[in-house]
Amino acid sequence: xxxxxxxxxxxxxxxxxxxxxxxxxxxxxxxxxxxxxxxxxxxxxxxxxxxxxxxxxxxxxxxxxxxxxxxxxxxxxxxxxxxxxxxxxxxxxxxxxxxxxxxxxxxxxxxxxxxxxxxxxxxxxxxxxxxxxxxxxxxxxxxxxxxxxxxxxxxxxxxxxxxxxxxxxxxxxxxxxxxxxxxxxxxxxxxxxxxxxxxxxxxxxxxxxxxxxxxxxxxxxxxxxxxxxxxx
Amino acid sequence: xxxxxxxxxxxxxxxxxxxxxxxxxxxxxxxxxxxxxxxxxxxxxxxxxxxxxxxxxxxxxxxxxxxxxxxxxxxxxxxxxxxxxxxxxxxxxxxxxxxxxxxxxxxxxxxxxxxxxxxxxxxxxxxxxxxxxxxxxxxxxxxxxxxxxxxxxxxxxxxxxxxxxxxxxxxxxxxxxxxxxxxxxxxxxxxxxxxxxxxxxxxxxxxxxxxxxxxxxxxxxxxxxxxxxxxx
Numbered sequence: 001x002x003x004x005x006x007x008x009x010x011x012x013x014x015x016x017x018x019x020x021x022x023x024x025x026x027x028x029x030x031x032x033x034x035x036x037x038x039x040x041x042x043x044x045x046x047x048x049x050x051x052x053x054x055x056x057x058x059x060x061x062x063x064x065x066x067x068x069x070x071x072x073x074x075x076x077x078x079x080x081x082x083x084x085x086x087x088x089x090x091x092x093x094x095x096x097x098x099x100x101x102x103x104x105x106x107x108x109x110x111x112x113x114x115x116x117x118x119x120x121x122x123x124x125x126x127x128x129x130x131x132x133x134x135x136x137x138x139x140x141x142x143x144x145x146x147x148x149x150x151x152x153x154x155x156x157x158x159x160x161x162x163x164x165x166x167x168x169x170x171x172x173x174x175x176x177x178x179x180x181x182x183x184x185x186x187x188x189x190x191x192x193x194x195x196x197x198x199x200x201x202x203x204x205x206x207x208x209x210x211x212x213x214x215x216x217x218x219x220x221x222x223x224x225x226x227x228x229x230x231x232x
Numbered sequence: 233x234x235x236x237x238x239x240x241x242x243x244x245x246x247x248x249x250x251x252x253x254x255x256x257x258x259x260x261x262x263x264x265x266x267x268x269x270x271x272x273x274x275x276x277x278x279x280x281x282x283x284x285x286x287x288x289x290x291x292x293x294x295x296x297x298x299x300x301x302x303x304x305x306x307x308x309x310x311x312x313x314x315x316x317x318x319x320x321x322x323x324x325x326x327x328x329x330x331x332x333x334x335x336x337x338x339x340x341x342x343x344x345x346x347x348x349x350x351x352x353x354x355x356x357x358x359x360x361x362x363x364x365x366x367x368x369x370x371x372x373x374x375x376x377x378x379x380x381x382x383x384x385x386x387x388x389x390x391x392x393x394x395x396x397x398x399x400x401x402x403x404x405x406x407x408x409x410x411x412x413x414x415x416x417x418x419x420x421x422x423x424x425x426x427x428x429x430x431x432x433x434x435x436x437x438x439x440x441x442x443x444x445x446x447x448x449x450x451x452x453x454x455x456x457x458x459x460x461x462x463x464x
Contacts, residue, residue, distance in 0.1 A: 001239035001270070001362050003293055005329045010233070024373040038233070041328055046304040049321035052382035056320075059291065059331055061235055072278040088288075088366040089281035091373075096273055097237045097364045099291055101333070103376060122376075130233050132329045134320040136381060141256040141323075143375040144335060144354075149368060150284035 007130035008041040009117065011060070014182060014209030015126050018064055020191045022124040023077065024091070025102040027157065027189055030181035034110065035118040035131055042116040044109075051109050055137035056118070060100045061130045062093035070096045077194055100129075103137050159188040161221035171211075171227035179209055187215055187222045239362035240273040241349065243292070246414065246441030247358050250296055252423045254356040255309065256323070257334040259389065259421055262413035266342065267350040267363055274348040276341075283341050287369035288350070292332045293362045294325035302328045309426055332361075335369050391420040393453035403443075403459035411441055419447055419454045 013033035015021040022028045035058070037046075050056065073084040074092040087095050105122040118134070162184045164172060172180050186208060190197065203216045203225060214226040245265035247253040254260045267290070269278075282288065305316040306324040319327050337354040350366070394416045396404060404412050418440060422429065435448045435457060446458040 001242070003237045003298075003330070003362070003364075005235045005237060005331075007233035008328050024370070026373060026376055043304045046318045046320050048305060048316065048318035049382070050318055053321065054381075055376050055379045057333060059329075059333065066235075072275045073280060084280065086278045086280035086282055088278050089285070089368055091367055091370070095365065096240050097291075098235070099237075099365045101289060101291065101365075101367060103374060103379070105376070130235070132235075133327065133331045133333075135323055135333060136321055137376070137379050138256070138323070138381050139375075139379055140381075141258060142335060143371075143379075144258055144287050144337070144369070147287045147335070147369050147371055147375075149286075149370050149372075150281070 005132045007038060007132060009035050009037040009131045011035055011125045011127065011129040011131060013125050013127045016207045018126060020186055020206035020208060021126050022189060025104050025124045026122055028185040029122045030178050030185050031121060031123050032178065033120045033123050033125055035120060037116045044111050044116055047109050050136060053106055053136045055103050056106050057135040057137055058102050058104060058131050059133040060125065061132065062098045062100050063128060063130055064126055065093045066098045068094060070094055157189055160190055162187050162224065163221065164224045168224055168227045175211065182209055183213055183224060187224065190217060237364045239270060239364060241267050241269040241363045243267055243357045243359065243361040243363060245357050245359045248439045250358060252418055252438035252440060253358050254418065254421060257336050257356045258354055260417040261354045262410050262417050263353060263355050264410065265352045265355050265357055267352060269348045276343050276348055279341050282368060285338055285368045287335050288338050289367040289369055290334050290336060290363050291365040292357065293364065294330045294332050295360060295362055296358055297325045298330045300326060302326055389421055392422055394419050394456065395453065396456045400456055400459045407443065414441055415445055415456060422449060
């Protein structure tokens with residue numbers, strides 16, 4: 001009753017650390033990524049027809065926490081971090097087999113002469129994530145019309161307003177297109193753990209798309225204090 | 233870039249052969265099954281909170297065809313069996329890593345003193361399917377409102393009318409509750425391969441919930457000719 005998985009590809013994304021990575025797809029539309037296929041799965045034929053789909057499922061590995069194993073119960077951050085749920089009633093990464101599941105927006109296919117892959121957006125995937133399967137999203141099979149999640153699960157997370165300090169304008173102007181939206185959408189979700197949500201004025205750092213971003217939360221929402229390209 | 237999966241449980245279902253098993257979940261509401269959890273995953277705590285969910289994702293293995301490996305392109309039966317699609321643009325079981333993904337209706341939890349597990353319905357899972365993960369279905373994350381599949385993928389399959397020959401009445405009366413609905417919903421989908429869809433009057437057999445069911449298709453739809461409990 002065991003099986004071996006081989007990664008068909010790997011994610012290249014601007015989320016280089018768990019902190020700040022959206023906890024579900026669909027929350028940060030500005031988040032773009034590439035799925036690079038690996039031999040022998042990098043054949044254009046294996047993608048034929050996929051260009052017609054708006055969204056795809058990715059089955060992937062929670063590689064950053066794989067070594068930490070699973071626990072029967074978890075405390076999901078969206079339930080405030082103080083309520084224990086069964087691991088199978090959660091989307092926690094600390095689960096048997098460490099498999100993740102996300103529906104992400106397909107922006108296009110990468111085909112020869114480029115190395116084969118997918119251009120993705122609106123995702124929640126850490127850089128370096130190994131991918132084990134791609135499946136087309138089929139609304140008729142994948143979205144049961146009468147499905148209900150409990151209220152605590154179902155709520156779309158709140159978003160805070162995000163403003164940029166005067167000092168970060170030059171860095172924003174120098175950053176690639178889409179970077180400002182990525183910062184705005186990521187920080188609007190307040191990536192801090194639930195037990196820090198009451199704290200105001202304390203600076204935090206998050207790495208996004210090759211930049212170190214410093215920010216804090218106050219009564220008015222999120223203020224971005226500093227943006228610095230990271231040394232490579 | 234590889235990982236080992238261990239089955240957290242196994243499916244016990246009335247679909248004991250690939251022929252006749254629905255090709256997607258949600259097509260045969262009368263199909264019930266049990267997911268039996270295996271040690272060390274059979275802890276009630278691991279399921280805590282799941283009872284509030286109407287549907288769950290199952291990540292499973294296509295065990296019946298695992299030995300046959302993958303191919304870069306496939307001919308999905310729903311596209312008539314004559315159009316080649318990339319394997320990653322299909323839900324074909326002949327895929328790298330042989331992983332399946334289905335959202336199924338959760339009817340209840342099995343908890344001690346019973347062995348731990350899930351009671352499921354509306355599924356498409358073969359008896360003996362190894363399951364690698366259970367995740368709650370979260371409409372806000374799993375059903376992108378603007379998702380579109382190409383027309384050929386998106387259509388809900390047609391259903392044929394199903395009638396029962398006089399000779400099968402006693403067997404139907406003796407079968408367990410729900411069996412008639414299971415037969416009706418399964419055969420309405422016409423499980424024959426696309427290249428046989430034009431044939432009328434040819435008898436076929438399918439095994440369902442411990443019964444051998446003989447049937448044929450004619451101008452009026454499906455006629456069930458014979459129902460016989462199988463020797464165990």
